[in-house]
Amino acid sequence: MQHDQRPTLPQPDATSAEHSTRVAEYIRARMADAGGSLSFAEFMQHALYAPGLGYYAAGATKFGAKGDFVTAPEISPVFGRVLARQCAEVLADVERGSILEYGAGSGRLARDVLETLARFDALPERYEILEVSAELQERQALYLRGELPELVSRVAWLDRPPVNHAGVVIANEVLDALPVERFKRCAGGVMQLRVIDDGGAFAFVEAPAPEKLLESVLAIEEQLGGKLPAGFVSDISLGLPAWVSALADTLQCGVAFLFDYGVTRREYYAAERSGGWLRCHFRHHAHNNPLLLTGIQDLTAWVDFSAVAEAGLTSGLDVAGYSPQAQFLIGGGLEAEMQEFGSLPLASQLELSGQVKTLTLPGAMGEHFKCLALRRGDVRIPSAFRMADRTHTL
Ligand SMILES: C[S@@+](CC[C@H](N)C(=O)[O-])C[C@H]1O[C@@H](n2cnc3c(N)ncnc32)[C@H](O)[C@@H]1O
Structure with missing residues (x-):
């Protein structure tokens, strides 16, 4: 996976860091409700839209020079x-x-x-x-x-x-703000990347893809005329x-x-694009680790x-x-x-x-x-x- 685990990012201020802790606690509670892990789409949904807490639901500046990103x-x-x-x-x-x-x-x-x-x-x-x-x-x-x-x-x-x-x-x-699933093509099947709490930090784990995700990946492969390479990681919006x-x-x-x-x-699932299309934005720094800065960074997918x-x-x-x-x-x-x-x-x-x-x-x-x-x-x-x-x- 092409995740830069330790991108060089600015430090959040104390208020943002505190807010991020609250969002992470909320997500941990949802993980516990769900038996210990969440699909990445569920994680993204909570991190962006949890009522009163998520990135788009709480008061962060977000847009423009004082925020995290600029749009057209x-x-x-x-x-x-x-x-x-x-x-x-x-x-x-x-x-x-x-x-x-x-x-x-x-x-x-x-x-x-x-x-x-x-x-x-x-x-x-x-x-x-x-x-x-x-x-x-x-x-x-x-x-x-x-x-x-x-x-x-x-x-x-x-x-x-x-x-x-x-x-x-x-x-x-x-559209880029709609939650996506992450998956990995393996020789023997398709895995879903799920998010767990790994000793206080969020981490990905693999689990067999549930039916809808599996069917969607197989349909893409059929359209592309062949299996994706083993080890290929990418994203798909099942809600789109x-x-x-x-x-x-x-x-x-x-x-x-x-x-x-x-x-x-064809471009999205090209062999050289293994690693997927997630993009995160924090104080005008773009990176590809969606499990950091929970609730205070923008999470998007091409x-x-x-x-x-x-x-x-x-x-x-x-x-x-x-x-x-x-x-x-x-x-x-x-x-x-x-x-x-x-x-x-x-x-x-x-x-x-x-x-x-x-x-x-x-x-x-x-x-x-x-x-x-x-x-x-x-x-x-x-x-x-x-x-x-x-x-x-x-
Ligand atoms: C990246 S921002 C873009 C904002 C604005 N269109 C711009 O170009 O500056 C994404 C926006 O989509 C909103 N949003 C996300 N999912 C949505 C949905 N399902 N229906 C309507 N708005 C949604 C977010 O709350 C946010 O305002």
């Missing part, structure tokens, strides 16, 4: 402005359409999309947010009331997906199909834009976009496009959004061009991040996919 909307408003242009195209094809955003983080993306749509006189009836974290819901409401006092009345927070949503769905870096199916139940007509870091299935497309098709949606973030932004109106660039003061020009580089350069977010769009109904393919649609690679 935190890097630049240009991301949301270009996406808003794509939203406007979809909304033009849907009667009385609205926007539904999953996992809205700090609320910045909602601000940028709404501000831009107001500029185009193309505001949706409603901007709905479905956020699992009560703490983030509060933070988003506070932020949007301050930033968009005249538009915030259009924003609503939902407890469950709406029935018959028509218009746009947005999810930026939500249900998430996409719930999205499909909601989307009566329109387009869902799903952004994340991810690859096709996305198998073929699995997302497959789940969409099974649920009656079609794939409207799949493209790297750079091509999505360039095809989707980046140049038009940069028209004022020459008239900005030099310092702002430098700042903006730095932001655009981060969003688009292959070594930054341009290539690893993708947008997969799922669609239902008589809605045009968003123009952002005209530049480089890679749906055929999925």
